[in-house]
Amino acid sequence: MxxxxxxxxxxxxxxxxxxxxxxxxxxxxxxxxxxxxxxxxxxxxxxxxxxxxxxxxxxxxxxxxxxxxxxxxxxxxxxxxxxxxxxxxxGLRQMLLEPEFLATVEADVNLVADLVSLRGVMPEKTKETARIVIAKVVAELMERLERKTADAIRGSLDRSRRTNRPRFSDIDWPRTIQANLRHYQAEHRTVVPERLIGFMRRQRRIVDLDEVILCVDQSGSMATSVVYASIFAAVMASLPVVATKLVCFDTAIVDLTETLADPVEVLFGVQLGGGTDINRAVAYCEERIERPTKATFVLISDMYEGGNADALVDRLARLTLTGVNVIVLLALTDTGRPSYDPALSARVAALGIPVFACTPDQFPDLMATALRREDVHGWAADRDIKLIRSDG
Structure with a gap:
């Protein structure tokens, strides 16, 4: 020039x-x-x-x-x-310094992403206000997503075994109605069940625990995906059938596994924005996979690599060869429409790794499919989810 x-x-x-x-x-x-x-x-x-x-x-x-x-x-x-x-x-300072204003705002996952992004320049008293807002949104999201995630991941129904204390989704309604016909209320034309009959779920032994590693790109464009991934990680960490790890990265790496019991604390450990070194983050996670054939590695990133793209592709190929179940999510958002690097995504797809975006409502079923080692490509295709092709 x-x-x-x-x-x-x-x-x-x-x-x-x-x-x-x-x-x-x-x-x-x-x-x-x-x-x-x-x-x-x-x-x-x-x-x-x-x-x-x-x-x-x-x-x-x-x-x-x-x-x-x-x-x-x-x-x-x-x-x-x-x-x-x-x-x-x-006016960002005014917004964040006025609890009354925040209380009237329609708080959603996008507002949480903004508050997390700006927390580095917040005074301490403002952080407390932000925590209240974030905690409210997190609680609402947990209520919406926790039950579905837990039911999907805990395991399939064991129809050979019965229980009188089933979860609602596990109730055997024909048997329950038959067992409670004497409690039929003619005036209401309904049966009032006094005894529920349902199916038990298959439980895995501790030694058979699956590993789930969520490796999440925390660059600014991935803000909403980071929020959802953090909440899902917290939900899965509470389940006794999976061992969950959460690693967030830009050019630095933050391992948030130890804080998963508190989703709000997890989000306050995220640093949104900055560059991206995906290869370095995947290398960090690779070292922490204990049992490759029992591990599901989910990389959540738009695949705009600021590090070594060739080394990243080689590393992901090596993970799949060792038996790790690798999935790449280009976005985890309500729209499920990603902005991503098509060239690098196609190179990863050529390894046989499923590369696509999904919504929070789809994520529990995706994880259940992955943990059962079923065909993720087929799962996505059945739901009309666009898979990245190896030819771009």
Whole structure:
């Protein structure tokens, strides 16, 4: 790049104007992302974003993704300055410092991702407010997902054995109704069962425990997936039939396995944003797999590798050869629509590894299928889930 071109590039970035709009050379993809991240906060140099450009308001891209972009393009000291400006210029500080405001916001998984992303610049009293909001959302998600996950993973019904204290989903209704016909209430046209009859579930011995390792990309674009993965890890860790590990990563690695008893604490251990070194994270997990033929390794990442992509593919191939059940989820979100690196994803799919995205409602059945060592490709196809093909 000539000195003149570099000067034009710097002025373009400083002014927040795409050179292509003025007849000059277009910014590179990387520079364009940097410009959009800065424009979202600083606009035309005043407090108002430019027309047609994104801000940090409700209609803007996710705050967590914006923070991830900022961390990717600037060193830590500059990131801190930009984050503090975001608090002042866009009202983020006011929002997070007012419990009454947070109490009236429709809290959801996206808000949790934002609060987790911003916690590094929160004062301590604000963190307590954030914890309350996060705990509320986590409790709601746990209520929605825990039962289904537990039932799916604990094991299939053992129809050769009966119990009088079945879970609701395990009740044998024909036998229960037959056993309680004498309690028929004619005026209500119903049977009031005094004794339930149901099926028992097959239980595994401790020595036969399956290992589940969730390796989760915590770059800004994966914020919602991180929240859901953390909650599922906490649910599975509470089950006596699986040994669950949770590892989150960007260019650094955070092993959150010891905090799985407290999902809120898990989320406060996540650092959303920054670069990505998938290969390094997979290497860390590989060293902690104790019984490969009893292990299911779930890599949750958009596969934008900032590390060694060739080494990553070789490592995943080696894991499958040792008997590890490897699955790559490009996203774990309510939409199930990922943004991902198609080239690297296709290379991984060529190893015979299932590569796709799924929703939180699908995840329990996916894990049950994986733990039974059934065909995950077939499971996904039966649900019209788009699988990444080896030819891209």
């Amino acid at each position: 000539t000195e003149a071109n570099e000067r034009d590039r710097r002025w373009t970035l400083a002014l927040g104007v795409d050179a292509a709009e003025d007849g000059g050379s277009a910014l590179s993809d990387s520079d364009r992302r940097m410009s959009e991240a800065l424009t979202a906060l600083y606009g035309d140099g005043d407090d108002a974003p430019k027309k047609g450009r994104g801000g940090l308001g409700g209609s803007a891209p996710r705050v967590a993704k914006w923070l991830g972009d900022i961390r990717e393009f600037f060193p830590a000291p500059i990131v801190q300055v930009i984050q503090k400006d975001a608090f002042e210029r866009k």
